[in-house]
Amino acid sequence: MNKLKQAVWQANLALVDHGLVVLTWGNVSAVDRKRGVIVIKPSGVAYDAMRPEDMVVTDLDGTVVEGKLRPSSDLPTHVALYRAWKEIGGVVHTHSMYATSFAQACRGIPCLGTTHADHFYGEVPCTRVLRRAEVEKDYEANTGKVIVERLAGTLALQMPAAVVANHGPFAWGKDAADAVHNAVALEQVAQMAINARQINPAVKAIPAYILDKHYLRKHGATAYYGQK
Amino acid sequence: MNKLKQAVWQANLALVDHGLVVLTWGNVSAVDRKRGVIVIKPSGVAYDAMRPEDMVVTDLDGTVVEGKLRPSSDLPTHVALYRAWKEIGGVVHTHSMYATSFAQACRGIPCLGTTHADHFYGEVPCTRVLRRAEVEKDYEANTGKVIVERLAGTLALQMPAAVVANHGPFAWGKDAADAVHNAVALEQVAQMAINARQINPAVKAIPAYILDKHYLRKHGATAYYGQK
Amino acid sequence: MNKLKQAVWQANLALVDHGLVVLTWGNVSAVDRKRGVIVIKPSGVAYDAMRPEDMVVTDLDGTVVEGKLRPSSDLPTHVALYRAWKEIGGVVHTHSMYATSFAQACRGIPCLGTTHADHFYGEVPCTRVLRRAEVEKDYEANTGKVIVERLAGTLALQMPAAVVANHGPFAWGKDAADAVHNAVALEQVAQMAINARQINPAVKAIPAYILDKHYLRKHGATAYYGQK
Amino acid sequence: MNKLKQAVWQANLALVDHGLVVLTWGNVSAVDRKRGVIVIKPSGVAYDAMRPEDMVVTDLDGTVVEGKLRPSSDLPTHVALYRAWKEIGGVVHTHSMYATSFAQACRGIPCLGTTHADHFYGEVPCTRVLRRAEVEKDYEANTGKVIVERLAGTLALQMPAAVVANHGPFAWGKDAADAVHNAVALEQVAQMAINARQINPAVKAIPAYILDKHYLRKHGATAYYGQK
Numbered sequence: 001m002n003k004l005k006q007a008v009w010q011a012n013l014a015l016v017d018h019g020l021v022v023l024t025w026g027n028v029s030a031v032d033r034k035r036g037v038i039v040i041k042p043s044g045v046a047y048d049a050m051r052p053e054d055m056v057v058t059d060l061d062g063t064v065v066e067g068k069l070r071p072s073s074d075l076p077t078h079v080a081l082y083r084a085w086k087e088i089g090g091v092v093h094t095h096s097m098y099a100t101s102f103a104q105a106c107r108g109i110p111c112l113g114t115t116h117a118d119h120f121y122g123e124v125p126c127t128r129v130l131r132r133a134e135v136e137k138d139y140e141a142n143t144g145k146v147i148v149e150r151l152a153g154t155l156a157l158q159m160p161a162a163v164v165a166n167h168g169p170f171a172w173g174k175d176a177a178d179a180v181h182n183a184v185a186l187e188q189v190a191q192m193a194i195n196a197r198q199i200n201p202a203v204k205a206i207p208a209y210i211l212d213k214h215y216l217r218k219h220g221a222t223a224y225y226g227q228k
Numbered sequence: 229m230n231k232l233k234q235a236v237w238q239a240n241l242a243l244v245d246h247g248l249v250v251l252t253w254g255n256v257s258a259v260d261r262k263r264g265v266i267v268i269k270p271s272g273v274a275y276d277a278m279r280p281e282d283m284v285v286t287d288l289d290g291t292v293v294e295g296k297l298r299p300s301s302d303l304p305t306h307v308a309l310y311r312a313w314k315e316i317g318g319v320v321h322t323h324s325m326y327a328t329s330f331a332q333a334c335r336g337i338p339c340l341g342t343t344h345a346d347h348f349y350g351e352v353p354c355t356r357v358l359r360r361a362e363v364e365k366d367y368e369a370n371t372g373k374v375i376v377e378r379l380a381g382t383l384a385l386q387m388p389a390a391v392v393a394n395h396g397p398f399a400w401g402k403d404a405a406d407a408v409h410n411a412v413a414l415e416q417v418a419q420m421a422i423n424a425r426q427i428n429p430a431v432k433a434i435p436a437y438i439l440d441k442h443y444l445r446k447h448g449a450t451a452y453y454g455q456k
Numbered sequence: 457m458n459k460l461k462q463a464v465w466q467a468n469l470a471l472v473d474h475g476l477v478v479l480t481w482g483n484v485s486a487v488d489r490k491r492g493v494i495v496i497k498p499s500g501v502a503y504d505a506m507r508p509e510d511m512v513v514t515d516l517d518g519t520v521v522e523g524k525l526r527p528s529s530d531l532p533t534h535v536a537l538y539r540a541w542k543e544i545g546g547v548v549h550t551h552s553m554y555a556t557s558f559a560q561a562c563r564g565i566p567c568l569g570t571t572h573a574d575h576f577y578g579e580v581p582c583t584r585v586l587r588r589a590e591v592e593k594d595y596e597a598n599t600g601k602v603i604v605e606r607l608a609g610t611l612a613l614q615m616p617a618a619v620v621a622n623h624g625p626f627a628w629g630k631d632a633a634d635a636v637h638n639a640v641a642l643e644q645v646a647q648m649a650i651n652a653r654q655i656n657p658a659v660k661a662i663p664a665y666i667l668d669k670h671y672l673r674k675h676g677a678t679a680y681y682g683q684k
Numbered sequence: 685m686n687k688l689k690q691a692v693w694q695a696n697l698a699l700v701d702h703g704l705v706v707l708t709w710g711n712v713s714a715v716d717r718k719r720g721v722i723v724i725k726p727s728g729v730a731y732d733a734m735r736p737e738d739m740v741v742t743d744l745d746g747t748v749v750e751g752k753l754r755p756s757s758d759l760p761t762h763v764a765l766y767r768a769w770k771e772i773g774g775v776v777h778t779h780s781m782y783a784t785s786f787a788q789a790c791r792g793i794p795c796l797g798t799t800h801a802d803h804f805y806g807e808v809p810c811t812r813v814l815r816r817a818e819v820e821k822d823y824e825a826n827t828g829k830v831i832v833e834r835l836a837g838t839l840a841l842q843m844p845a846a847v848v849a850n851h852g853p854f855a856w857g858k859d860a861a862d863a864v865h866n867a868v869a870l871e872q873v874a875q876m877a878i879n880a881r882q883i884n885p886a887v888k889a890i891p892a893y894i895l896d897k898h899y900l901r902k903h904g905a906t907a908y909y910g911q912k
Contacts, residue, residue, distance in 0.1 A: 073445065098423060100420055113787060115788075188779070199786055329648050557879030557880045650882060
């Protein structure tokens with residue numbers, strides 16, 4: 001458990017190092033499905049004061065089983081994603097500048113280049129706006145619900161991020177570090193997409209054969225990027 | 229008193245750490261209503277040379293009662309805000325990039341997402357342009373006057389910031405640190421609003437039920453964000 | 457002389473600290489009119505390797521009188537400004553991002569707010585494009601010539617900067633540190649002006665009475681900003 | 685060989701210091717034509733963990749001759765450039781924000797000012813989009829091919845960069861450090877070009893006589909910028 005707390009703590013600090021977090025606006029969690037636990041950042045705690053032992057442990061329903069602090073208020077969103085997708089091991093939520101701007105614009109992030117294609121297999125989707133009843137009751141769980149609904153028919157690890165309309169980005173991955181990696185990439189491609197459209201308003205999504213090439217050379221069965 | 233000087237000094241340095249201040253363009257004050265004193269940054273002093281004991285102490289009319297340096301030239305604006313709103317304890321003024329850009333555009337900052345709704349209960353208002361007579365005499369006090377005038381009918385702690393037309397942002401809060409917190413949030417949401425409108429020029433303010441939910445989960449009687 | 461070299465060296469490093477310089481794209485000089493010398497940064501030397509004793513000393517015609525390194529290739533521009541305006545003591549040239557963008561757009565930087573008015577008494581002018589003959593012969597001196605020509609009828613210390621069409625900004629001041637201060641302010645107001653126009657394309661220059669108030673409270677005979 | 689590994693390692697770290705690299709998205713190589721070897725960054729290795737001895741050595745066909753790690757997956761692009769242009773000694777590839785945005789917009793970077801003219805002798809070209817067959821087989825080599833094709837008739841050291849459509853920038857130079865220098869300049873002029881067009885949508889390329897002057901004063905037979 002201490003190892004998982006350490007990993008989640010480091011992943012939360014990595015968000016700060018990558019400039020994705022202002023004040024306390026971000027959280028990372030990870031799941032250990034064998035033990036049936038989620039480890040998540042405590043709510044509203046300053047990053048520089050946070051220690052590995054401050055991480056909160058819950059069961060897969062989000063009930064706290066260890067830790068003196070409250071879990072992040074976004075915990076029910078994390079829970080919803082872990083329950084929907086058995087293949088993911090870490091979830092990140094931030095209010096990072098450019099991905100959040102797409103969320104506020106209620107627009108997905110178009111795939112305009114290979115930086116995007118290296119990480120996301122197509123346009124990063126934007127959810128629908130939550131309905132009044134979904135906001136007033138079980139808001140955070142419903143935030144997870146609309147993400148899962150929007151990703152229907154897509155492999156979660158092939159599209160490891162979405163932006164929630166009017167809110168901001170969530171990203172996920174094999175584990176906490178991978179989820180952070182995807183959140184970092186998401187922020188970059190969001191900013192690049194704004195710029196590219198400013199330079200050329202008629203710009204279109206990249207050809208499918210380039211998307212396939214880039215996504216698959218990093219993630220396919222015959223990947224040849226990186227070591228081993 | 230030393231405690232309040234220390235808090236105001238730290239809040240001024242926090243402005244720099246958060247990237248809201250270039251050169252000496254910013255100031256923070258705090259009030260101790262029991263003692264009837266305001267503590268404020270001295271005028272035009274470099275942040276890295278500034279010590280807690282350099283903070284200037286005035287009475288609630290802005291008359292210096294302690295300190296060898298001149299107070300910030302914006303002191304009369306701070307005084308006007310403290311006199312108008314008994315519930316606030318700290319005031320911040322900066323020329324931070326994006327909030328100042330809205331001020332220069334003579335436009336309020338629209339509430340396009342939950343980052344905004346977490347801190348400001350609706351559009352952050354822009355004051356009217358000051359009239360010639362208001363500028364030529366008691367300019368700084370009149371700057372406070374148009375802010376108070378613009379906020380009429382609004383709870384100051386529910387809308388803890390405004391941008392002054394042609395000038396820049398002021399933010400406030402329960403104390404100096406809270407005012408800084410709001411100034412940081414303001415700068416972020418200002419930049420996000422520019423981006424969101426660039427992505428989707430037709431973007432509208434978020435639904436009222438989302439604004440209510442976010443503002444109230446952090447600030448309402450039944451707030452559940454953060455610890456305790 | 458060592459004192460002036462030290463001041464020029466520090467001013468050059470301050471450009472880097474303020475983020476105005478990439479690679480070696482910037483230079484600061486200062487003049488000592490009593491001794492009849494200019495001290496300027498050497499050409500194309502890395503900032504972190506530069507020492508005070510590397511500064512180059514020239515006479516008021518730009519002829520090197522001390523130092524083993526070549527002076528900045530922009531020296532003749534600095535010389536032209538010192539000769540035209542007896543009241544200035546320091547000159548800065550950078551390729552800072554936003555001021556240079558205005559130069560490349562062949563546009564002056566409009567006065568849209570008090571941040572601008574605190575430093576520049578109206579729109580920061582853009583020079584005309586240099587003619588072929590002016591470029592092919594005595595290019596750097598002619599760069600100074602078009603700046604001086606453009607400022608005709610203006611007090612150099614009331615408008616302590618200009619952007620050279622297709623090129624970039626020059627700023628000046630009472631001494632090297634003051635020139636750097638103005639270069640920093642210039643970069644900020646350039647970026648703010650782009651943003652403000654994006655927010656409100658119809659934005660206009662601030663009213664003259666606000667310009668007067670801000671400029672004069674910092675620079676007029678009855679200035680009351682800062683200490684003493 | 686150790687000297688070249690050291691130089692390539694330092695050049696890779698310089699990319700990070702200049703803010704051109706996020707995560708592991710960048711690589712630098714250098715060639716020693718006498719020994720017939722290329723030294724290049726290993727693939728997908730974190731910059732802060734990388735040591736000079738981790739650099740991979742290949743022959744001029746890109747076959748690894750020394751090193752335990754896999755070379756950057758972009759190696760075949762580097763090889764294609766070294767084979768086409770005997771005068772270059774270093775190659776850089778990044779996904780830097782603004783140059784990549786032009787690549788994603790499928791647009792060259794126009795020469796709008798002297799910052800650009802100091803480094804690139806005219807518009808930095810954008811390649812055509814690679815065809816399906818070029819992507820599916822020998823993709824990285826074909827990326828080099830379209831760059832070389834696009835530069836046909838141009839001296840590689842007079843136009844030491846190009847952006848690959850839908851992908852990102854490549855830059856080159858006399859050696860690894862010079863290639864990094866050009867990649868840094870490219871990113872700056874890309875951002876300036878976006879800004880300049882926002883300020884003045886009608887902005888045109890600079891006059892040929894200014895381009896000639898600036899390019900040649902730094903790179904011509906009678907260059908007079910820098911030391912000696």
